[in-house]
Amino acid sequence: MKLSLFISFLMTSYLFSQNTIKINPALMFSGEDHYRIDFVYEREFSKKLSYQVGLSYGVYEVEELNYYDICEIEKTDIGIGIIADIRYYPFTDEKDTNNGLFLGLYGGVNFYQSSFSGKEHPKDEYHQQLGIGIMSGIKFKYNQFSIEPAFGLCIANEKKVFYFSNGESRDLNLGISPLINELIRVELSIGYEF
Numbered sequence: 802m803k804l805s806l807f808i809s810f811l812m813t814s815y816l817f818s819q820n821t822i823k824i825n826p827a828l829m830f831s832g833e834d835h836y837r838i839d840f841v842y843e844r845e846f847s848k849k850l851s852y853q854v855g856l857s858y859g860v861y862e863v864e865e866l867n868y869y870d871i872c873e874i875e876k877t878d879i880g881i882g883i884i885a886d887i888r889y890y891p892f893t894d895e896k897d898t899n900n901g902l903f904l905g906l907y908g909g910v911n912f913y914q915s916s917f918s919g920k921e922h923p924k925d926e927y928h929q930q931l932g933i934g935i936m937s938g939i940k941f942k943y944n945q946f947s948i949e950p951a952f953g954l955c956i957a958n959e960k961k962v963f964y965f966s967n968g969e970s971r972d973l974n975l976g977i978s979p980l981i982n983e984l985i986r987v988e989l990s991i992g993y994e995f
Contacts, residue, residue, distance in 0.1 A: 821844075879915075
């Protein structure tokens with residue numbers, strides 16, 4: 802009896818919870834030499850709380866004269882990322898849950914592989930980035946559609962591994978990233994609720 806009540810409760814909460822699929826194209830326009838796009842699924846688990854999980858895809862082009870004291874390079878990074886958020890909507894009401902101002906915690910991990918061109922360069926580079934942060938934004942809803950401008954700050958830890966044609970490799974644990982474009986997260990997500 803208790804098990805069937807519990808299953809009924811789970812099914813009811815699943816059927817009447819809001820789900821949103823979103824795309825964040827804002828980072829596609831962040832510069833001529835790189836772009837990124839996020840695909841996200843958000844699900845409420847209470848009237849004021851939701852979680853998000855998503856995937857990101859990015860391409861970054863870099864040209865440096867002295868790349869970590871290795872060489873002069875031109876390279877292209879292609880990578881994927883996994884992102885997760887938890888959001889709190891403090892001013893939402895009973896009728897329109899998970900709407901309006903939100904505060905959130907997020908984390909993510911990105912993996913990139915590089916291809917090089919230039920005079921002398923490594924054969925391959927693998928780049929891993931792990932970040933956590935805080936963010937705030939506002940969700941505007943119209944019928945089943947939503948738009949969400951948001952801004953966040955994060956701390957990112959980076960590690961790079963270079964592989965050379967002669968079989969040698971070099972590890973660089975860069976620690977906390979000092980780059981401002983990796984410490985700021987900007988979103989302008991467009992969503993559809995179902």
